[in-house]
Amino acid sequence: MKSNYDLYCDHLRKLADVMFSSAVLQWDQETYMPSKGAEMRAGQLSTLAGIAHELSVDSTFGELLNKLKDDATLTERQKRNVELSLKDFNDRNKYTTEFVQTLSLAVSEAFVAWDEAKKKSDFAIFSPKLKLIVELKRKEAELLGYKQHPYDALIDQYEPGTTTADVERLFADIRNKLKPLIEKVLKQDAPRDEFMYRFFPRQKQWDLGMDILKQMGYDLEAGRQDESSHPFTIHFNANDVRVTTRVSETNFHEMIWSTIHEGGHALYEQGLPRTEYGLPLGEACSLAIHESQSRLWENNVGRSLSYWKANWKKVLDYFPEQMKDVSVEEFFKAMNKVVPSLIRTNADELTYHFHVLIRFEIEKGLIEGSIEVEDLPQVWNAKYKAYLNIDVPNDAEGVLQDIHWSHGSIGYFPTYSLGSFYAAQLFATACKQDDSIEQSIAAGNMKPLLTWLRKNVHSEGKFYPAPKLIEKVCGEKPDFRYFMEYANAKYGVF
């Protein structure tokens, strides 16, 4: 005889199987699917989304959750699973199956349109599909409900408890404290970095990227790396977590940062509790915590001098000609060059937050109706001029650069900035709690850091909400000053 909790687990694991099957189809769509396959794939993803939705709003499951809510025999972990599932169930029940399928279909078609639009650098190809996505997202905000701003309902899906007002305060902080530092840095002489744009053959970059992933501790028997137009991490369970990267033969930054960034995401997924497959505790805490893991590896580790000192021999082995007149210190400075730029994913870690700010303002405008989809290229270009003093030469490198909107992800971007700030706080805490971490990184050994992250962050899954997790691990509430301390320390070097 199965207990109610067992039945609950069975149901959620069935739902997880359907959703992760859908994820396999998405991975395939963005890596290996032939072009003509797109049309029917959209229908297949829509059907799976419909089935998943039916399972997630199943009334018998709802009754089970309400019984379990008051079940005093459950452990703390079980209680937390049930609590999170019940919240999710109540949220999901606000959607109709028809809405979910319509959104899924719109997203699949939007992705294909975005991909073509980006290739042709023509926003008009994407525009009608994005218009539909925005309409559906506005409907979604109404369905979910919100207190102050419809955008609140969308942020809440990625970062529960964070509101539009919170994000606005955050970006005020960024303007007040970060902007002066950037201005100071920009007054100094820019480091040389012309060597980053020499010719770096694809295969050698690929091999270096694989070395980097292995050194980080990414388990290649439980994952793989492929190429896609926009790098991403996707998981089907903790034993199958895949990353993609992109390689430019004339821009060495692309592969390095996408590989380390996605590798950080993937390490988190590979470290989630395997026994909780399909249950909330088997999932990531929040998107900002997810981003904290990628940013910690990318910035706090990957943009440090000691990391590249440890890996310098490897770089020289792969690229002796390209690097023959470059010192590791010059390499380090080039990787940390602060310069307002076009592409968010290639931005330095300071101006990066202005890229996020622009997207946040646009999303908020689209959702509240103060910005029209048709006007996006002009709006985008004007904001890049205003905040970063950048002229955007075309749609591909402007408004079409990110995949997110084609995925229907609106309300997601602010978590990127939040992630960097959590990363700084977590890394400072890790180095304080285990003083072997910094020395080990300098010796090319990432194990102590990964062990600390596994124990303190990854293995917790969704047991704590993000701010609580930070508080528990760091002994104090989330604080922006860690990021500023880190940034001031590093950019004082230049």
Next chain:
Amino acid sequence: MKSNYDLYCDHLRKLADVMFSSAVLQWDQETYMPSKGAEMRAGQLSTLAGIAHELSVDSTFGELLNKLKDDATLTERQKRNVELSLKDFNDRNKYTTEFVQTLSLAVSEAFVAWDEAKKKSDFAIFSPKLKLIVELKRKEAELLGYKQHPYDALIDQYEPGTTTADVERLFADIRNKLKPLIEKVLKQDAPRDEFMYRFFPRQKQWDLGMDILKQMGYDLEAGRQDESSHPFTIHFNANDVRVTTRVSETNFHEMIWSTIHEGGHALYEQGLPRTEYGLPLGEACSLAIHESQSRLWENNVGRSLSYWKANWKKVLDYFPEQMKDVSVEEFFKAMNKVVPSLIRTNADELTYHFHVLIRFEIEKGLIEGSIEVEDLPQVWNAKYKAYLNIDVPNDAEGVLQDIHWSHGSIGYFPTYSLGSFYAAQLFATACKQDDSIEQSIAAGNMKPLLTWLRKNVHSEGKFYPAPKLIEKVCGEKPDFRYFMEYANAKYGVF
């Protein structure tokens, strides 16, 4: 207001979406999935199989089918769809959801075990999983029902209307008419073929294989080729039909035959009626007709002198060193060398049918209980000695060589021989009806042949049962003499 027929289409297309999603997961499992992903993938496939089964036995759908059965307003094509769906529905209802899930799980685990067993050449690793498969298949035969032999129920799933007794008669024919020809051929001097085992670099073989596929008319925007341990064709719809091949750098046969063979299967799938997605008429007629398409390209086209004369320049361009002392006639004779051998998929087109005969006898024995799974290596090796005078050196090249049993496919092998015979009859008819076909092949132009196949075979889908389709296209019932005429004509050359 949707008609009953529309509702019927909606339901079947939903079912198709689930089943083809499952196919994407299978493709991934056999091409790119990391090894640790296997365990949870098995569960995911099992869940999808369970959902598909629930949809296929849904009682409301059954009522709909029974209403449509007597609906006089349907077109002939619609009637045929309903008739086939109703037969399928009645068959499916003989299974429980539990049985379907158990079988799906057993198959996923068996595949992983087979893969490892083959790599280590150790049947014992695969044995317990295969034992479970056989038990489940015997149960399945009982569930489905049969008149004379439990194996009848299993063949009927792949080749409706063909019985164990039919197959036994067929193999008697093979023994009586084919064996004397083989004996005659073996008495002649064997052609030289040592050049086929020179070093052929992987990438150049890959490029030649892609050329071959393109020349056949395979649409690479609606498909792709990858590598897997056992070549296969898989489709998610007529616009996404994928093939895999295997490349050996020291055996030029492997890539050539697997590429042309799977290419033939794929052309059939790409030619099925797109508007009938998810419906019976959108599916292949039968497995034997499917195999007739692969064999027609592989043997009737690909093992002909005119085909290689047309492609000889290409072969010399890729492999000038390897082929510098070889004439196209010698190449042709090497590709048609008749020699009893170990591996079915590499066998010549005459002894091939004895490989099938052996598998048929073993399957029949396993299902009726006269052969035990544990004894398979000995049984296998003894039959290879008896029929082909071959000593099997190890399990990997013996009983573990084929993927089929790990997929739960028992009753499938006989369709291979049937396919070759249909191929001979269809190719003879095609050349008679359109006398430009042979000349075009000799000029490297496959279009007239593909056009004929598209019109006469592919576009029909499942409208006719296999023997009826042959009769309609060829103007006479299926006849073994076409294969014998073809074989006698070709092997008279030597």
